Amino acid sequence: MAKLTIREVDLRGKRVLVRVDYNVPIEEKDGQMVVTDVTRIRETLPTIEALIAQGASLILAAHLGRPKGKRDATMTLAPVAAKLGELLGRPVHFANDCVGPEVESAATALKQGEVLLLENVRFHAEEEANDPAFAERLARVADAYVNDAFGSAHRAHASTEGVARVIARRGGLCVAGLLMDRELRFLGDELEDPARPFVVILGGAKVSDKITVIDRLLEKADTILVGGAMAYTFRLAQGRRIGKSLVEPERVEVAKAALAKAAERKVQFLLPMDDVIAVPVPTDKLDKKGRPVVDYQNLRVNATPDCPDDAAGYDIGPATVGAYAAVVAKARTILWNGPMGLFEDKRFAEGTFAVARAVAQATQAGAKSIIGGGDSVKALNKAGLGAQVTFMSTGGGASLEFLEGAVLPGVAALADQACCCGGH
DSSP, X not given: OOBOBGXXXXXXXXXXXXXXXXXXXXXXXXXXXXXXXXHHHXXXXXXXXXXXXXXXXXXXXXXXXXXXXSOOGGGOSHHHHHHHHXXXXXXXXXXXXXXXXXXXXXXXXXXXXXXXXXXXXXXXXXXXXXXXXXXXXXXXXXXXXXXXXXXXXXXXXIIIIIHHHXXXXXXXXXXXXXXXXXXXXXXIIHHHSOOSSEEEEEOSSOHHHHHHHHHHHTTTOSEEEEOSTHHHHHHHXXXXXXXXXXXXXXXXXXXXHHHXXXXXXXXXEEOOSSEEEEEEEEEEEEOTTSOEEEEEEEEEEEOSSSBOTTOEXXXXXXXXXXXXXXXXXXXXXXXXXXXSSOTTSGGGOHHHHHHHHHHXXXXXXXXXXXXXXXXXXHHHHHTTOGGGSSEEOSOSHHHHHHHTTOOOHHHHTSOBTTOOSSOO
């Protein structure tokens, strides 16, 4: 059922706790921590500005990274408060914690239209444990609750689910923000009865991450295009040689079942016909994140669906790009989730960028394109095409779970459109 949004309620004079998704990349530059991608912050501006216009005072709650319940100076939201203030064109107060007497006095002192950002809620272990007492402490500063953090809505945490229950129990409104509303509309309503042909593009590393989505989309799609490392599990299921390519042998039966279901339902299920391969050579180096660095040697296009024993596939090849682009060009609805290869390395990026261009061109020609979050969004932005698609989800795991048909706890906790009582 559709959820109540900030459009349908009056929050004038109310202190509103707004859960936002500010899990943004931050790096040290010239001795200062700075936000390097403002996409997620910018996406929340319509909700924040609408609430300011309504005359509410705003207390924003968010997380950053995985501090594991302990304070970590590298994951403070202080730089986000500064960046948000810049984007809003007004001061944003910052609280050094998310609960406690100082937070309560700062929230109480807010005037209509003022904004306070709380420190990282995950500095407290009780957040991810959805501890009821912690949810009560968070809720103490607010008359109403707005969830605009779709990317965290699949987690039943104190700031996404527990606090909504506390505020609803005492008769306060718990509604969706404008970004949350758009996510639910595009990933839900718009895909319920899509204009046809409906083309689904699925990539990424693992079949196991996407199998429930594949199964569900086989009920609706006209064509499914597969890329990324997950394609090699399907190739293995077809009895092909996959060399040293990333594969999930334990998922071969699942892949076979998906191929059989596609055939039974007459869904065109396309796998790469060629790929860009290389010989992976381990080195003794580690990257910035402490992961082993691999040297890729003898890069070449492999024109067959079989991979040589000493090589691995890292991108779709030119023939596959051409075939996929031709299918995308005829689509009326496109859903894309997952890159076509190791696009972070420019040597293996062309397949993903070519698909991005095809999706953008189809959109400009009148198709509706929905990008299911995560790396697909990164790839579109990297290719400078983010503004040329219909909708880009801010959720990674949340998008997948929602597309699978799962009930997201952060959404379930909000009031349904049928009632304005703050209940469920």
